[in-house]
Amino acid sequence: MTETTLDLKGLKCPLPVLKTRKALSRLPDGAELEVLTTDPMAEIDIPHFCRENGHDLLSAERTETGHRFHLKKASAAPKDQG
Secondary structure (H helix, E strand, O other): OOOEEEEOOOOOOOHHHHHHHHHHHOOOOOOEEEEEEOOOOHHHHHHHHHHHHOOEEEEEEEOOOOEEEEEEOOOOOOOOOO
C-alpha cells in the first residue's frame, strides 16, 4: 500500500492534528500516513490523537526541523450484528 505524506511544517496547534484527522478520514482503513511538523506541541498532540482514535503510531522521531510521525489508520470496528 502506498504511503501518503502530509507536510504540515509551519502550522501551529491545533492545525497539525486537525489536518491529520482530515487526511486520515480520506484514506482507506489500514493506510499509512507520514506527517511532517515543526510545531513543538505536535510531539504531544499527534500521539494523543492516535491513542484516542485507535490509530497506530508506527514511529515518531525528531528531525532537524521538527518531527516526523508514521501513522497507520485504524480499521473500522465491526458492526454489532445483535
